[in-house]
Amino acid sequence: MTVQTIKTKPTERAYQVLGERMPRKEDFRLLTGSARFMDDIEIPRALHACFVRSPHAHARIESINTENALAVPGVVAVVTGKDLAQWTTPFRMAPQIAGLLPMEMTALPIDKVRFDGDPVACVVAVDRYVAEDAAELVEVMYKVLPAVTDMFKAIEDGAALVDDALPTNLVSSQRYAHGNVSSRFAKADVIVEATFSQHRQTHVPMETRGCAAVWDEGRQFLTLYNGTQVPHPMRTSLAARLGLKETQVNVICPDIGGAFGQKIVLYREELTIAALAKTLKRPVRWREDRRENLLSALMAREDFVKTRAAVRKDGQILALQAELFSDFGAYSFFPANYMISVVAMLLPGPYKIQDYAFDVKVALTNKCPAGPFRAPMSITSWVTEGTMDAIARELGMDPVDVRRMNMLRSEDLPYETATNERYEDVTPYETLERAVQQFDYQKRREEQATGRLQGHYRGIGICSVLESTTYGSEFYRKAGIKGTGHEAAWVRVEPTGVINASCGIMNSGQGYETTIAQAIAEGLGCKPEDVAVHLGDTMLAPYGMGSRGSRGAVAGAGTSYLAARKARDKVLAIAAHLLGVASAENLNVENGNIMRLSGDTWVQTDLTLYDISQTAYLNPLLLPPGMEPGIEIHTAYDPPAMTYSNATHLCEVEVDIETGVINIGRYVIVEDAGTMLNPQIVEGQIHGGVALGIGGVLLEAVVYDENGQNLTRSFMDYLLPTAREVPNIEVVHLDTPNKTTPVGLKGMSEGGVMGAIGVVCNAVSDALSPFGIVIEEQPLSPGKIKSLLRSRGVN
Amino acid sequence: MAKVPVQLRINQEDYQVFVEPRKLLSDVIREDVGLTGTHVGCEHGECGACTILWDARPARSCLLFAVQAEGHEITTIEAVSHDGQLSPLQQAFHEEHGLQCGFCTPGIIMTFESYLKDHPNPSEAEIRDVLSGNLCRCTGYQNIVCAIKKAASMITTGLQKG
Numbered sequence: 007m008t009v010q011t012i013k014t015k016p017t018e019r020a021y022q023v024l025g026e027r028m029p030r031k032e033d034f035r036l037l038t039g040s041a042r043f044m045d046d047i048e049i050p051r052a053l054h055a056c057f058v059r060s061p062h063a064h065a066r067i068e069s070i071n072t073e074n075a076l077a078v079p080g081v082v083a084v085v086t087g088k089d090l091a092q093w094t095t096p097f098r099m100a101p102q103i104a105g106l107l108p109m110e111m112t113a114l115p116i117d118k119v120r121f122d123g124d125p126v127a128c129v130v131a132v133d134r135y136v137a138e139d140a141a142e143l144v145e146v147m148y149k150v151l152p153a154v155t156d157m158f159k160a161i162e163d164g165a166a167l168v169d170d171a172l173p174t175n176l177v178s179s180q181r182y183a184h185g186n187v188s189s190r191f192a193k194a195d196v197i198v199e200a201t202f203s204q205h206r207q208t209h210v211p212m213e214t215r216g217c218a219a220v221w222d223e224g225r226q227f228l229t230l231y232n233g234t235q236v237p238h239p240m241r242t243s244l245a246a247r248l249g250l251k252e253t254q255v256n257v258i259c260p261d262i263g264g265a266f267g268q269k270i271v272l273y274r275e276e277l278t279i280a281a282l283a284k285t286l287k288r289p290v291r292w293r294e295d296r297r298e299n300l301l302s303a304l305m306a307r308e309d310f311v312k313t314r315a316a317v318r319k320d321g322q323i324l325a326l327q328a329e330l331f332s333d334f335g336a337y338s339f340f341p342a343n344y345m346i347s348v349v350a351m352l353l354p355g356p357y358k359i360q361d362y363a364f365d366v367k368v369a370l371t372n373k374c375p376a377g378p379f380r381a382p383m384s385i386t387s388w389v390t391e392g393t394m395d396a397i398a399r400e401l402g403m404d405p406v407d408v409r410r411m412n413m414l415r416s417e418d419l420p421y422e423t424a425t426n427e428r429y430e431d432v433t434p435y436e437t438l439e440r441a442v443q444q445f446d447y448q449k450r451r452e453e454q455a456t457g458r459l460q461g462h463y464r465g466i467g468i469c470s471v472l473e474s475t476t477y478g479s480e481f482y483r484k485a486g487i488k489g490t491g492h493e494a495a496w497v498r499v500e501p502t503g504v505i506n507a508s509c510g511i512m513n514s515g516q517g518y519e520t521t522i523a524q525a526i527a528e529g530l531g532c533k534p535e536d537v538a539v540h541l542g543d544t545m546l547a548p549y550g551m552g553s554r555g556s557r558g559a560v561a562g563a564g565t566s567y568l569a570a571r572k573a574r575d576k577v578l579a580i581a582a583h584l585l586g587v588a589s590a591e592n593l594n595v596e597n598g599n600i601m602r603l604s605g606d607t608w609v610q611t612d613l614t615l616y617d618i619s620q621t622a623y624l625n626p627l628l629l630p631p632g633m634e635p636g637i638e639i640h641t642a643y644d645p646p647a648m649t650y651s652n653a654t655h656l657c658e659v660e661v662d663i664e665t666g667v668i669n670i671g672r673y674v675i676v677e678d679a680g681t682m683l684n685p686q687i688v689e690g691q692i693h694g695g696v697a698l699g700i701g702g703v704l705l706e707a708v709v710y711d712e713n714g715q716n717l718t719r720s721f722m723d724y725l726l727p728t729a730r731e732v733p734n735i736e737v738v739h740l741d742t743p744n745k746t747t748p749v750g751l752k753g754m755s756e757g758g759v760m761g762a763i764g765v766v767c768n769a770v771s772d773a774l775s776p777f778g779i780v781i782e783e784q785p786l787s788p789g790k791i792k793s794l795l796r797s798r799g800v801n
Numbered sequence: 802m803a804k805v806p807v808q809l810r811i812n813q814e815d816y817q818v819f820v821e822p823r824k825l826l827s828d829v830i831r832e833d834v835g836l837t838g839t840h841v842g843c844e845h846g847e848c849g850a851c852t853i854l855w856d857a858r859p860a861r862s863c864l865l866f867a868v869q870a871e872g873h874e875i876t877t878i879e880a881v882s883h884d885g886q887l888s889p890l891q892q893a894f895h896e897e898h899g900l901q902c903g904f905c906t907p908g909i910i911m912t913f914e915s916y917l918k919d920h921p922n923p924s925e926a927e928i929r930d931v932l933s934g935n936l937c938r939c940t941g942y943q944n945i946v947c948a949i950k951k952a953a954s955m956i957t958t959g960l961q962k963g
Contacts (some may be wrong), residue, residue, distance in 0.1 A: 026860030036903025037891040038877030039838015046837035126870065135802075135821065140825050212842045212850060212904040263840070263904025264938050296843040386936050515939045686898045690944060694901060697941030721847035721936070728933035729942040 020681075022596070022767075023527040023534055024749060027686040030520040032261075032513070039219075040315075041261045044216045044233050045293050052289035054483040055279055056137035057142045058127040059302060060119035063372040063714020064154035064166060067118055067126060067146060068742055074123035074143040075129055080136040083286060084144060086127045086276070087114035087253060093281040098337040101336040103486040106178045109169060109338035113247075113277050118151070120168055120336035121372050122716045123301030128278050130290055153714035157308065157333035157369040166782050168336055168370035177334060178343040178368035182350070182425035185361030189314075190325035194316035200396040204385045206308040206373070206708040208331065210726060211514075212262020214299040217276045218291035228255045230280055233262035235269045235512055236552025239489075243272040243542045244280055253539050259542030262514035266698075267378040269514065270554055271339045274549075280526025290452075297719045306379030307706055308333035309346060313353075315391045316361075321403050321411045325361035325425035327388070328353050332368045335375035341487055342368040350475065351382055351425045355390035355592050356434030356472045356652060363426035378554065381759035382414045382700060383474065387765035391469045395768050396780070406442055413438065413470070427474075431744045431752075432652045434470050437676040441468075441654040444738055445674045450658060458776060463663055464671075467656040471762030475556035475753030480647035492644035493561035494723060496546035497526055497569040499577065499637035501623040503528065503598065503616030505537040507569070508549010511562035512542045516691065516755070519559055521683040525563035528749070529570025530577070531595025532615055539566075548640060556753040557645075562685055564748040565643040572639045583630040584621065585611060617793055624792075650745055651752045653677040655696075655761035659769040663795055666788035668704060668770060670733045675761065680738040680752030689737050694756020696735055702726035702759075703766045707785050809866050811836065812880035813953035814891035822868045827851045830877060831869035838907050840877035842936070842959035850906035853877050859912045881914060889915055889959065890952040899938030909935045913949055921957050925950065 035041040070082035090113035100108030110322070114125055127144050132138035152166040159165060160175040166174050192195065217232040228250060234240045237257045245255040260271065270376040275292060283290040294303070310331045316325040332346040342364060350364040394412075413435050414421055420430035441447075447466070454464050478491040495509035505524050511518060523537035542544055551561070578590035582602045592603040593611075598615040619629050621638060625637035657673040675692060682688050706727040709717040718724040743750020763784075770791075771781045777798040783790075795801075802821040808925060809816045818833040819899040830839050830853070839862055842850030853862045854876035881888050887895065890913055900906045909932070916923070916931055923931075927948050932942060 030898070032903070033895045033900060034887070035899055037887060037894055037907055037910065039884045041903055042837075043840065045831070045841070048835075134824070138858060148875055210938055212841070212848065212902065212936065214842075262902060263842075264902040266938070296845065296848075500849050517901070534846070584809060690898045693941030693943045694939045695941075698938070722842055722845070724934050726938065728936065729929040729946065730933045732941050732943070733947075734943050767963070 013416050021528055021749070023080045023524045024681055026524065027683060028520060028524060028534060028684055030517045031271065031523060032517065032519045043213055043261050043263050044218070044231060047218065047231055047260055049218055049220060049291060050291045051133065052291045053130045053286070054134040054140040055282065055290055055292040056134065056263055057125040057275060057298070058129065058141050058146065059298070060122065060124040062119060062125055062148055062150050063122050063155065065119050065148035066151060066338060066397040067115065068149055069147045071145040071447065072127065074145065075140040078136060078140040078143065078316055080132040081129060081140045082132070083130045083282065084127060084140070084284065087112055087116035087559040087638050088798050090114050090278055090281055091116060093285055094277055095249065097247065101340060101341050101486050101488055103178045104597065106341060106343055107172050108479045109177070110171065110615055110733055113274055113281065122714055123298070123374060125274060125302065128282065130282055130286065135336050153372040153663060154711060155373060155710050155714045157331060157370055157371055160369040160371050163412040168372055175370040176367060177338070177370050180343060180347070180366045183363035184388050185325065187325045187327060187361045187363045187494065190361040191316040194321040194324055196317050196400055198315045198317055198393070198397050198400045200312045200313050200393050201782050202385060202392055204309045204391045205309050205784055207379065207702050207706045208267040208300060208303065208708055209265055209268035209304045209379050211268055212263030212297060212733040214277070215303055217279055218295035219280040220289045221285050221287055222484045223285045223489060228280060228284060230255070230257050231260060232257060232276060233265070234259055234264070235265050235514060235554055237512055237542055237544045237547065238510055238549045239552060240272055244277065246667060247277055248271070248280060248284065257544045259512050262512070266516035267382065267554065271377065280534050287406040296721065300719050300724055301716050302374055304339065304377035305382060306345070306382065307333060307702065308351065308376070310384045310692050311349070311385060313390045315387060315397060317394055317397050317401070319401065321397065321401055321408045323357065323359055323397070326354060326359050328364040330366045333371050333373065333376065334368050335371060337375040339375055339377050344487065345376070345378055345487065348383040349386045351427065352386045352474060353390055353474060354424055355387065356414050356432070356470050358414060358418065360424050361751045362658070367793040373710055380695065381475040381756035384699070384759050384763055387469050387471045387760040388767050391764045391768055395771065404710045406447065408466070408573065409438060409470065416647065425485045427648060429650055431680070431742050432472065432650050433678045433740055434652050436474065436676055436740060437652060437654040438470055440672055440738060440740065441656045444676060445656040445672070447656070463661045463772065465659050465661070465756050465769040467657050467659065467765040467769025467772060469761045469768060471653045471655065471757045473556070473754065473757035473760060474648050475558060475651055475653045476560040476645045476649040477555040478645040478647045484647065489551070491551060491557065491561065492642055493550045493565040494640070494642040495566040495569040496531070496548050496640045498574045499573055499615065499619050501619050502618045503614065505532060506540065507566060508547040509562055511546050511553045511558055514553065516558050517684070517687045518562060521687060522563050524683050526570040530574045532598045537600065544790070551563045556755045559683060559751045559753040560645045560649055564645065565641065566752050567748045568643050569639045569641040572641060573637055576637050577615065580618050580621060581613055581632060583614060627789055629647050630663045646746050649747060649752045651679045651754045651757055653757050653761055657769055657775055659766065661770060661791060663774045663800060666791035666795070668786055668791065670700065670766065673733050674736045676738045676740065678742050679754035680741060681743045681750035682741055683737065683751070691755040692737055692758045695731040695755060696762040697727055699759040699762025700732055700766060703784050704731060704786055737761060804869065805927040808871050809834065809867065811875040812877060818867065820867055822866060824867055825863055825866040826867045826870055828864035829864060834878050836879050840904050840907060842905065848905070849912065850905050851912045852935065854915055857915060859890055859915050872893060876912060881910060888914065889955040890917065893948040893952035893955060897948035897951055899940065899943050899945045905935060905937045909937070909945060917953055917956060939942065
């Protein structure tokens with residue numbers, strides 16, 4: 007198998023440090039076992055917590071007897087929802103969105119449990135072993151209620167109510183139309199329908215959730231150690247729910263062992279730990295085990311989509327309709343329409359479809375609550391591209407030709423979509439053509455036909471991806487969701503000429519300490535090894551919106567770059583003054599040296615960043631008149647409502663029709679993520695995203711039985727992809743800068759997931775096309791493939 | 802449960818700890834000995850994050866009790882680099898971007914520090930087969946495989962030179 011990354015860099019380098027394949031700064035501690043993850047932090051006298059969880063999907067809590075648990079030596083406290091209600095306020099999710107019902111939840115449930123794994127009590131003891139022993143002795147009397155486990159049945163009349171405060175389980179319902187869909191449908195030669203059903207999955211960071219809370223009674227100050235993607239929003243929520251001011255709470259994030267969207271919200275468990283530390287006036291810590299993580303952390307992806315496309319005989323799409331339905335589980339940690347609405351918004355993909363209508367429904371069920379999971383809109387590309395394939399099948403066209411006919415081209419940009427999104431500086435057509443060429447598509451088609459004669463069922467999948475990234479404040483306003491998308495950063499050139507910097511995003515494997523250092527080095531003109539990036543402490547970092555929605559590049563590195571540019575301006579103003587030149591126009595900083603333009607060439611002056619910093623801090627009388635001493639910059643930046651990256655995935659699979667096993671062969675991605683901070687990290691994000699998508703399509707599935715019992719409680723049941731299932735991926739970069747962002751950044755890291763889901767499903771449909779099989783439902787286990795084959799009389 | 806004294810030999814140093822007989826080796830290494838580079842990802846022996854060397858062979862420390870470790874030589878991730886100098890395998894992971902969040906990394910390093918000693922020139926299929934015992938959620942494994950291949954060739958070249 008070929009393993010290669012083809013660089014398509016412009017011959018002339020636009021940047022000094024950006025685009026360097028710099029190995030990461032964070033690696034040393036991670037490789038030598040000296041990193042500090044949550045559980046590695048030592049806290050003297052800390053108590054350990056263990057949660058008692060509901061064994062029922064839906065039940066009334068009649069009584070909780072904690073006596074026997076409290077009698078265990080070493081147990082300090084056992085608390086329930088009633089206790090916590092005295093110390094915390096409930097969480098209310100009620101954004102002003104038409105068709106969305108408000109929901110509220112207490113720290114721990116008081117009256118009833120709503121899913122298998124719902125926490126009902128918390129035991130605190132001297133160590134985790136004792137806490138777990140005692141948790142088994144907490145007696146909870148339940149009155150079991152009928153459970154709703156199917157989203158379609160959940161909204162039928164007479165279904166048991168998941169949330170007693172609501173009149174229905176249909177928690178959210180919206181419609182939207184643009185253009186004139188019905189008249190365009192009337193003009194269609196054919197109407198092509200397709201359905202897409204995605205199953206429930208969960209994030210599975212290798213480090214499970216956990217936190218530790220330390221209450222300082224003298225200072226009336228709470229410190230929460232917690233691996234969160236969003237330190238500052240976490241602090242705001244925590245302070246509010248404990249009745250503290252934001253001056254009384256710090257959130258400190260240690261190294262995070264993966265997050266993928268699971269570490270954004272303030273969980274009920276975390277709030278409980280913080281409340282207990284404050285009440286007991288002793289440090290309390292909690293680390294969930296893997297079973298708890300698989301049962302009760304957030305889940306995602308259980309979506310159903312049906313499309314109807316009005317199409318002309320030549321393949322041109324006239325209009326598109328979509329029905330979307332999503333299972334949101336039992337509680338609302340996010341607005342219930344949040345994830346599925348983005349699917350609806352992006353569904354027309356990189357195609358010229360102005361006449362588009364959709365209908366989105368979200369149901370509550372007695373299952374673990376849903377939340378964003380790396381590519382919350384993951385199903386989108388499969389739906390769009392699966393619809394393209396359905397059109398190709400219906401019209402007997404090559405799937406590439408259907409795409410070519412309808413796809414946006416450079417002359418169509420900037421393009422205002424049917425859902426009021428603005429696409430600019432994207433290259434769907436270019437990546438498609440490049441991928442077709444790279445893959446040797448025509449030749450593979452011929453070999454596919456020959457292979458079939460010899461009993462090889464190979465299929466070629468194509469999936470174009472238009473990936474929404476960054477999510478600026480304007481997106482939140484338009485969506486009616488609380489929150490903003492700006493980011494803040496500070497850059498300090500210290501007296502010795504080295505740079506400390508921080509911003510509000512948080513690293514959970516993306517290498518921000520490296521890429522932000524590269525962005526700052528580029529902006530300031532220093533060496534990246536002289537920049538240290540400090541993230542994740544809310545008293546140190548400026549208030550920012552954290553890491554989510556592929557915002558690390560534009561919001562995180564982009565804001566840091568802008569701060570570094572301001573620092574550079576000040577450095578050059580000082581240099582000009584010291585050199586006795588009138589302006590800084592012909593001065594520059596390069597590798598920490600002050601350069602001056604002499605004729606056509608840059609020559610080094612006697613000054614370095616060290617000299618400038620020494621002056622700024624230690625000899626301020628030499629500064630230009632009126633200038634403040636020091637070089638400390640703080641800046642904030644609000645990116646565009648949305649930035650877009652794009653890619654085309656092409657892969658080949660072979661289905662063994664004897665066993666139903668799918669083998670993924672060659673896999674090519676042509677990707678355009680704009681200006682790259684560090685191509686090695688971009689490729690790592692692509693590989694990881696693809697692996698996550700492949701895992702979801704082939705292996706991973708959360709399974710609930712009809713009573714709402716979760717049957718996938720360990721890695722023996724919830725199967726993650728291993729090195730044997732994930733293929734090597736060839737990545738080709740096109741790097742078209744976004745004209746509206748700092749240095750042309752776009753952001754990426756979720757498109758890999760979207761593309762993999764679509765490309766593998768489409769390839770399997772293609773492989774099984776001789777049997778008339780179309781993949782409409784994941785996961786594609788061998789059993790599933792065999793049953794599809796049997797349904798077509800192939801045994 | 803009553804605590805018992807346990808003699809451990811970890812990274813060529815002797816430790817005496819006083820722990821419950823039911824306490825997992827992984828927990829004792831982390832909490833009582835203070836070597837927190839060994840990570841716990843599932844406590845079921847499925848993810849491989851807690852892999853250590855037990856008499857020079859990879860073992861899952863979450864499936865062992867500390868009391869069983871008496872008389873055995875334990876090696877953890879902390880013993881792999883020397884004086885701040887990464888081992889060839891660690892160096893290759895750094896150069897090839899073979900880690901992202903890094904939580905699973907110590908377990909993978911321990912597995913392959915041992916494997917490459919017995920298999921200096923593994924094929925990609927062999928590497929992937931052995932690597933399938935360690936779960937990684939971030940990297941998609943591709944760069945891990947590249948790093949292991951690179952380390953194997955670095956070690957072999959080094960041996961030839963030596």
